[in-house]
Amino acid sequence: MTRRQRRFAAGGTVLTLLAALGTLAGAALVGAAPAGAVPERTALAPGVAYEEFDLPAAGGVAHAHVLSVDLRDPRVRLDLLYPGAVAARSPVSRMADAAGAVAGVNGDFFNITETQHPGVEATGATVGPAIVKGHVLKAAVPTGQRFGPALPPGTGTEDVIGVGVDRRAQLDALALDGSVRTPEGRLPLGGLNQYALPEGSIGAFTSDWGSVSRVRATCGTDNDRAAGCSTDTYEVTVRHRRVVAMSDTPGGGPIAAGTTVLVGREAGARQLRKFFAGEPVTVRHRLVGSTTRVPYRFALGGYPLLRGGRPLPGLDDRTSAVRTAVGVADGGRRLLLLALDGAPEYRTGLTIAEVADAMRRLGSVDAFSLDGGGSTTLVAREPGASAVTVRNHPSGGAERPVPNGIGIFTTP
Template sequence: MGRRVRRVRAVLTVLVAWLSLVGGGTAWAGVEEISALRLEAPTAIGPGVTYRGFSLNGSHGPAYGHLLTVDLSNQRVSVDLLYPGVVGGRERVSRLADQRSAVGAVNGDFFNIVEAQHPGVEATGAPVGPAVAGGRSLKAAVPDGQRFGPAMPPGVSTQDVFGVGTNRVGRMDRLELEGSVRTDEEEWSLSGFNQYALPVDGIGAFTPAWGRTSRLRATCGTDTDRGAPCSDDTFEVTVRRGRVASVADKPGRGAIADGSVVLVGREEGARELRKLEVGNRVTVEQRLRPGGSGAFRFAIGGFPILRGGRPLVGLDLATAAVRTAAGLADRGRRLYLLALDGGRDYRSGLTIAELARTMRKVGAVDAFNLDGGGSSTLVTRGRGSARATVRNHPSGGAERPVANGIGVFIRR
């Protein structure tokens, strides 16, 4: 009886997966069908990594895309975050790939690109969501209302990440900041870590990984309104080797020395930090806690669009654009990196709902939307080549410097 039950379950599992693949069931209700999807023959980039182009017809016109498929079970293959060495900075994807000798890469998270609503405030270039590189936590997520990018589906948060664990298995998860600021007398919760926007009444920590960019933007806007005025109640404390080294009424800029951390407070957070004096002992601790099991080798922000072969409820059905996405199959052992082409004939792109369907069509079971438009870029680098080749046509006519990306590496 046990064997028979297992056989029936196996048949049902295959049937459900097939129905999902061909668009059966109610999960795709209202999502435009992708017609005439044509996958070109794959080209080997190296062991476990292939590239191919594809074409399809979306609701707004023809689209062309570029796809990297990565076998994470291949021990010679690895994936990591690409970024310009600091959180508050931007660089072209091809340059980021060249610096790390990546064989393939796509652009990553949405980022703080403009500050038209806050005259005189510098745009930081920092990404929206959490970031982990080489197993090291770089930053936490800004409040949902402070994000840049298209509307997220219901139930999704800026804490959502796509990444690969230290076990070499890819997954979608959430990374929540846990941290504290402790003195001899008091302890306060840390509500920010290398973020371009802090929660109202919060205290944020900035480490050397932040870079030289101004920290003023962190005190602008509110948890629900990115364009709200900057706070006029702020305070900054520099802690060096466990003691307060200096204080200031407003957030500053410039490199943060090794062994130092800068605390920025707004509203109630500022009032708490004003209790500190030069020479006071202060301990600052922060970590990114995953919702699932296991630590990340790399993680990047964005938002999920496909989970378990089904599109998330509430995906945008109307707005088409050039887009970038990452996907997983084979229980996290197979990675897909996709970027649409921004050439003149294909610039209309796809809606997010169509992107979810496309990711399912190419084989993904889980998929994650990344920054699109002029940021969408996919590059590859052939054996013996010193420079990466940009495979798609960026919609802005040239590569846009971005906050981060996903890099694929092959150990020779």
Template sequence: MSRREYRVRAVLTVWLTWLSLIGTGGASWAATQDASAPRLGAAGTVAPGVGYREFSLKGAHGPVLGHLLTVDLRDRRVSVDLLYPGAVGARAKISQLAEKQRAVGGVNGDFFNIAEDQHPGVQATGAPVGPAVAAGRALKAAVPDGQRFGPALPRGATTEDVLAVGTNRVARLDRLSLEGSVRTEEDDDLPLAGFNEYALPVSGVGAYTSAWGAASRLRATCGTDTDRAASCSRTTVELTVRDGRVTSLRNRPGAGPIPRGTVVLVGREQGARDLRRLAVGDRVRVTERLRSQRSGALRCALGGFPILRGGRALDGLDGTTPAVRTAAGLADGGRRLYLLALDGRAAYRSGLTLAELARAMRKIGAVDAFNLDGGGSSTLVTRSAHSAHATVRNHPSHGEERAVANGIGVFVRS
């Protein structure tokens, strides 16, 4: 082979290699050698510090198509907050929430109380499973583990697990537990077991505020801590506190908006018996707060469950059942956020198992990852800063968006 022929062949080899990388959207060489690694499409810019791209992946059950937002929290113009309909017990489409709150991107969030087939006459509230914090304000606490919707939790996870972003602009995996009490004028303290939740622990007392919305509170007294489908309690009470005094008491939880400055207390079993010791006119002080397992004030938080910690998948992740998924991943010490949603079910889009999802998030670059609601809820949207309308980037499972409880919104300050 002549020196000229050698040089031509070398240039041709480099050129073909470059073309192959462009075909995978700039994916790493290692990724092109691994059939299970996401093949990233061309990167685009949604707004400063926010990127979008499509990807494809060969799962164990068939090919998968997905969509990815990359959020750089080191950019001071970029922030993240909760998307939600303005009430805990309500639902809306992610595109509508993004448009209303002026987000440039977002994905759906927590699992939620979607149906109540086991409890005739009881309406689903639409409220999310886990804790929720928006704009630094605690909206709700977590329901008991046995009352949750969604796939089985991996070992060690609970409904108190959250994906959070601190006021320091750093994202993290955390856990939020409820601390609170109902103090009477005799200085008796009743522990508060629930806060704006669609399901209360057995024998517990829960507080409902204006953040709950107009949804019925009856669902809170149905099921048990281990069986969501168990019958509703027959021993219940609802007590209204206005300006620190009991103003009404009834045997059955009600519905309708709760005015600001008013707290509605719902008790079941022993919690109901404890509340019945109070009378109209009695002084009552209700306190509640969400205690974070990690230090640092929170800007926002929402529920789901972790699937990746420190680059390692959690034990007990389902490796057999594929589904359409939504997930969030963290990198760069929490200063980079990945938001992922898969295309909906079709003959060639069977989805990923949770174990596959964890591996995919790691190969994308996440060190920690958090699974969110999937199936018909999976939605990823973007919105140009110059447009009033958000675009749904993935293909939802049923051909259109599902109204959901909340989501993760990305915002850019001009």
């Protein structure tokens, strides 16, 4: 495909040079390029289309790749792409092909490195909550433990974009509601399949976690990701609701179905030390939304950029980078998935404030930022093709393995 012929004159800002997009908010494809551009638009499947175009910005020309998804079409749905475990990574193209997706983008920020904790394995797990096919995979780490750029005021690691069983997309916040019950009483559950647990808490790890060591969950503090690992830890293994093993340190390796590993730090560790072999234990958990009671079919983390058509206050307007974002329009019935190109001539990208403005000009009422930089990837499958292709140029020169993404699926 020819990708780099469609440019606007250099200079100006997204705000001024995308003004023409305001008239396209009701178009069938709200990712249409501004007047004067010659976009190359491809219908990938009923309700799903792709196009690309240039976006002049303060730091130079950026190149946008946009997927438009019409959830009013009953043949279209969104779901989470992930490699089969929370603590694992895979290229977006591989996850999309394995799941049978027609298109997709990368997802949440994640625990990519552990330079502050020598000898501790980076888990690859994401920052925020995750739901796949209605099944809760994980909850959010404490805000001070997140990886990624500074959050806009009033946002946190529990923020998600998701699609409910009503087929409507929306922004929300998903909080963990869980408990550990024993004959002696009930203890609060502070985490679920997270690479970082709140101080003094107990976290649950299930077969969804994978085989990576659970030591990282006890490192850092609620306000300082780089703080040392706790020296007061304890682990209890519960199988078929009975305590079957105990350890002073968190372990690793696969967790069998029907088994839950409880990891405690500080006060949580002291509570777990009271458990004994054979004791009956019931672990319950769910994610509770702040704006709806409609169950989510799919959700993943990031942070909001737009709410009700207005950019959030405090968005960074200085640091330009390659970005991935998702926009919501038409009462949650239509989505725009945007990924910037990471080729050298476009690598300056956009600031977060420019991304928010661009998403609004493209017709989004709400918008959400996903992981960017070397993670930014958009894939799509041409009609009749057997596999997706990467449509943007990842800024690292090749696809970066990531822990999750948004997949677009269609049925004949």
